[in-house]
Amino acid sequence: xxxxxxxxxxxxxxxxxxxxxxxxxxxxxxxxxxxxxxxxxxxxxxxxxxxxxxxxxxxxxxxxxxxxxxxxxxxxxxxxxxxxxxxxxxxxxxxxxxxxxxxxxxxxxxxxxxxxxxxxxxxxxxxxxxxxxxxxxxxxxxxxxxxxxxxxxxxxxxxxxxxxxxxxxxxxxxxxxxxxxxxxxxxxxxxxxxxxxxxxxxxxxxxxxxxxxxxxxxxxxxxxxxxxxxxxxxxxxxxxxxxxxxxxxxxxxxxxxxxxxxxxxxxxxxxxxxxxxxxxxxxxxxxxxxxxxxxxxxxxxxxxxxxxxxxxxxxxxxxxxxxxxxxxxxxxxxxxxxxxxxxxxxxxxxxxxxxxxxxxxxxxxxxxxxxxxxxxxxxxxxxxxxxxxxxxxxxxxxxxxxxxxxxxxxxxxxxxxxxxxxxxxxxxxxxxxxxxxxxxxxxxxxxxxxxxxxxxxxxxxxxxxxxxxxxxxxxxxxxxxxxxxxxxxxxxxxxxxxxxxxxx
Amino acid sequence: xxxxxxxxxxxxxxxxxxxxxxxxxxxxxxxxxxxxxxxxxxxxxxxxxxxxxxxxxxxxxxxxxxxxxxxxxxxxxxxxxxxxxxxxxxxxxxxxxxxxxxxxxxxxxxxxxxxxxxxxxxxxxxxxxxxxxxxxxxxxxxxxxxxxxxxxxxxxxxxxxxxxxxxxxxxxxxxxxxxxxxxxxxxxxxxxxxxxxxxxxxxxxxxxxxxxxxxxxxxxxxxxxxxxxxxxxxxxxxxxxxxxxxxxxxxxxxxxxxxxxxxxxxxxxxxxxxxxxxxxxxxxxxxxxxxxxxxxxxxxxxxxxxxxxxxxxxxxxxxxxxxxxxxxxxxxxxxxxxxxxxxxxxxxxxxxxxxxxxxxxxxxxxxxxxxxxxxxxxxxxxxxxxxxxxxxxxxxxxxxxx
Numbered sequence: 001x002x003x004x005x006x007x008x009x010x011x012x013x014x015x016x017x018x019x020x021x022x023x024x025x026x027x028x029x030x031x032x033x034x035x036x037x038x039x040x041x042x043x044x045x046x047x048x049x050x051x052x053x054x055x056x057x058x059x060x061x062x063x064x065x066x067x068x069x070x071x072x073x074x075x076x077x078x079x080x081x082x083x084x085x086x087x088x089x090x091x092x093x094x095x096x097x098x099x100x101x102x103x104x105x106x107x108x109x110x111x112x113x114x115x116x117x118x119x120x121x122x123x124x125x126x127x128x129x130x131x132x133x134x135x136x137x138x139x140x141x142x143x144x145x146x147x148x149x150x151x152x153x154x155x156x157x158x159x160x161x162x163x164x165x166x167x168x169x170x171x172x173x174x175x176x177x178x179x180x181x182x183x184x185x186x187x188x189x190x191x192x193x194x195x196x197x198x199x200x201x202x203x204x205x206x207x208x209x210x211x212x213x214x215x216x217x218x219x220x221x222x223x224x225x226x227x228x229x230x231x232x233x234x235x236x237x238x239x240x241x242x243x244x245x246x247x248x249x250x251x252x253x254x255x256x257x258x259x260x261x262x263x264x265x266x267x268x269x270x271x272x273x274x275x276x277x278x279x280x281x282x283x284x285x286x287x288x289x290x291x292x293x294x295x296x297x298x299x300x301x302x303x304x305x306x307x308x309x310x311x312x313x314x315x316x317x318x319x320x321x322x323x324x325x326x327x328x329x330x331x332x333x334x335x336x337x338x339x340x341x342x343x344x345x346x347x348x349x350x351x352x353x354x355x356x357x358x359x360x361x362x363x364x365x366x367x368x369x370x371x372x373x374x375x376x377x378x379x380x381x382x383x384x385x386x387x388x389x390x391x392x393x394x395x396x397x398x399x400x401x402x403x404x405x406x407x408x409x410x411x412x413x414x415x416x417x418x419x420x421x422x423x424x425x426x427x428x429x430x431x432x433x434x435x436x437x438x439x440x441x442x443x444x445x446x447x448x449x450x451x452x453x454x455x456x457x458x459x460x461x462x463x464x465x466x467x468x469x470x471x472x473x474x475x476x477x478x479x480x481x482x483x484x485x486x487x488x489x490x491x492x493x494x495x496x497x498x499x500x501x502x503x504x
Numbered sequence: 505x506x507x508x509x510x511x512x513x514x515x516x517x518x519x520x521x522x523x524x525x526x527x528x529x530x531x532x533x534x535x536x537x538x539x540x541x542x543x544x545x546x547x548x549x550x551x552x553x554x555x556x557x558x559x560x561x562x563x564x565x566x567x568x569x570x571x572x573x574x575x576x577x578x579x580x581x582x583x584x585x586x587x588x589x590x591x592x593x594x595x596x597x598x599x600x601x602x603x604x605x606x607x608x609x610x611x612x613x614x615x616x617x618x619x620x621x622x623x624x625x626x627x628x629x630x631x632x633x634x635x636x637x638x639x640x641x642x643x644x645x646x647x648x649x650x651x652x653x654x655x656x657x658x659x660x661x662x663x664x665x666x667x668x669x670x671x672x673x674x675x676x677x678x679x680x681x682x683x684x685x686x687x688x689x690x691x692x693x694x695x696x697x698x699x700x701x702x703x704x705x706x707x708x709x710x711x712x713x714x715x716x717x718x719x720x721x722x723x724x725x726x727x728x729x730x731x732x733x734x735x736x737x738x739x740x741x742x743x744x745x746x747x748x749x750x751x752x753x754x755x756x757x758x759x760x761x762x763x764x765x766x767x768x769x770x771x772x773x774x775x776x777x778x779x780x781x782x783x784x785x786x787x788x789x790x791x792x793x794x795x796x797x798x799x800x801x802x803x804x805x806x807x808x809x810x811x812x813x814x815x816x817x818x819x820x821x822x823x824x825x826x827x828x829x830x831x832x833x834x835x836x837x838x839x840x841x842x843x844x845x846x847x848x849x850x851x852x853x854x855x856x857x858x859x860x861x862x863x864x865x866x867x868x869x870x871x872x873x874x875x876x877x878x879x880x881x882x883x884x885x886x887x888x889x890x891x892x893x894x895x896x897x898x899x900x901x902x903x904x905x906x
Contacts (some may be wrong), residue, residue: 014633063646063647
């Protein structure tokens with residue numbers, strides 16, 4: 001049994017690595033303090049808030065843990081050590097994550113010590129299935145490996161737009177992959193889940209957009225693999241990323257945060273809500289964030305629902321919508337919905353079921369094609385007027401067929417087709433495809449995205465890129481391509497993939 | 505100089521796995537032996553200080569004073585501390601304050617009763633952020649070793665010598681324990697075996713570098729000098745009793761290649777005793793790991809900082825049973841240390857003191873040391889947590905002062 005108050009306090013400090021700095025002597029602390037040990041009374045109440053969430057540290061000293069304490073056993077062997085920030089002003093204990101160390105594999109600390117590391121928001125350790133999920137950012141990865149260190153610079157917006165659109169975005173795909181045939185799929189590390197992917201994607205979107213986190217008015221998180229049946233991912237995202245104005249006395253954020261669910265279109269559905277909120281004439285929000293993140297679930301092969309196990313991936317995408325420094329303006333949207341039960345997961349069931357062939361024509365294709373056609377009709381557009389097309393990607397064949405049926409050519413839909421690199425990331429699927437297009441599109445290009453959510457429905461949007469898309473591109477190293485073709489990708493076998501997906 | 509309190513009797517159980525015994529059985533045995541050796545009765549006791557770290561979690565005993573009262577069938581003041589040294593220090597303070605004349609100091613631990621959780625429980629003694637980050641009871645010792653290696657830039661052959669020195673420390677302690685009838689492990693090992701365990705576990709430090717998890721109890725009778733002399737002529741004075749503390753969080757300490765608290769506690773103790781290091785011929789250090797024995801010798805001032813690895817290495821080339829370092833001859837962990845004598849936390853300090861008292865009294869039997877010159881003083885270092893609290897006690901056949 002965990003302790004709710006302790007979890008609240010540990011996560012409040014530990015997820016963000018909060019600390020304090022003395023305004024007089026500059027002494028820094030991990031964990032907030034009311035006064036400085038050097039300066040005493042004169043510093044009381046004057047300490048500055050700092051945190052190390054976007055900082056880069058150095059792994060100073062380390063060792064390998066082979067026999068963890070009970071709650072860490074599922075992590076196997078790992079590197080544990082001392083991480084310093086700000087040239088040794090602050091030192092914290094830390095565990096390296098995203099590294100697989102075999103039990104018989106020699107580890108020389110000298111190969112790790114002195115290297116720069118980045119704090120990562122992860123699950124802390126194993127708990128009972130009914131307990132609160134403990135998290136912490138005292139997990140680190142090397143800054144010169146898969147996940148690069150990137151500064152978060154808040155940028156003053158320079159241009160107002162008449163219509164709302166995408167201001168920035170971030171995609172997070174884990175370092176691990178399983179490769180079967182021509183298909184690669186992303187696999188979470190054992191301490192990752194839909195919550196950590198949502199936070200990572202949101203963090204990367206803030207970095208890319210340069211948007212002040214305090215100006216985010218609302219955050220939506222769409223997921224069908226929230227490890228909680230009740231308890232939002234969005235509240236974690238809001239707290240960790242400090243979205244909205246912080247009310248320090250109470251430790252609350254002045255932001256609206258909500259989780260949404262509609263199978264794989266839980267996130268795309270909220271794009272229009274986000275844009276409506278920033279466009280709302282009386283009291284518009286500055287920015288709204290929409291995240292789609294999933295540790296896509298599948299039963300093991302051979303069990304009912306196990307067909308999905310060949311296609312599921314892990315990851316998330318976050319989009320920030322607003323009216324300033326827009327990189328892609330929205331041109332139109334259309335959604336359609338029907339009561340079509342082609343894929344579902346009952347409460348308390350760990351894995352979804354699906355309707356076999358029924359998921360195809362009467363479900364996936366019907367809704368995507370309807371939404372795509374109807375939006376083009378509404379906007380008076382032909383497929384040739386559209387530069388890029390992306391739709392939901394449950395496997396490599398469906399999206400290609402849907403695109404062709406709608407009249408799109410490979411050069412229009414291939415840039416957004418990412419399923420053979422990452423697998424089906426459920427709520428993150430078509431958003432990651434959209435991000436891949438935004439990573440490469442020139443200004444003034446028209447992009448159509450059509451999502452699909454089982455149950456069933458599709459959301460279609462058309463965006464037009466602006467001249468600012470190129471300016472912002474250099475702010476993001478961690479692009480979709482970078483994650484797809486990274487030399488630090490670690491391929492795992494089937495047993496490891498299943499174990500990692502099940503998590504801590 | 506004011507006459508310090510004196511130890512007039514000591515007792516202990518064997519350390520090891522006592523599956524058949526409750527904690528109260530263990531303290532009963534150790535306490536009786538202490539009373540016996542002091543030649544006093546329970547009714548002579550004015551007060552009792554006991555210590556244990558983990559009985560609350562391992563045995564669900566939350567009010568030790570009550571079961572001590574029941575064992576003794578007395579209603580005297582009883583207080584529970586964490587370490588044996590803490591209990592002894594508080595007993596000394598009370599006697600020096602004139603409050604009591606005869607005090608029972610006892611320590612016990614029953615670590616094998618919840619074997620599957622004991623390493624988790626040990627994490628109660630470090631900061632919880634280290635636990636949350638994945639630290640283990642052993643990992644801090646390895647980080648300390650890495651800090652030491654880096655601080656003194658020990659590479660290649662030097663590092664190999666350091667690791668060999670640490671292995672020799674373990675071998676030496678195992679050898680000493682063979683002659684200790686109360687020790688947890690009474691078998692010799694060799695350097696090869698220490699290295700083999702490290703290699704097998706693919707760790708810097710292996711099984712033979714760490715003290716075990718033990719059950720056991722220890723006790724002593726402390727008396728005011730006046731009262732002590734009524735019972736015995738063979739009293740051992742507690743000439744210094746000092747404590748220093750440090751941050752619970754090891755990573756946030758400025759000095760990490762040793763324990764600052766050890767150094768401070770030792771400086772205070774020497775001042776209190778008004779003797780010099782040269783007067784100390786026997787030393788019991790808190791070797792939870794082989795690294796801690798080596799580094800404690802530096803922290804306590806017996807060896808210049810950063811040199812113990814090589815000086816001990818040279819000692820071990822032709823080991824005479826004592827360390828011959830920086831012009832001093834000092835016997836260290838003659839009972840086998842925590843490594844081989846055992847480490848039932850709350851009782852451990854009592855075994856260290858037991859050993860020094862026995863040696864000073866000339867009652868150590870086969871283990872009896874015969875250092876050069878006057879053999880008047882011995883020193884005991886006990887640590888709570890990872891360098892968080894360090895107690896230094898100096899015991900003497902004389903009452904201190906040059």
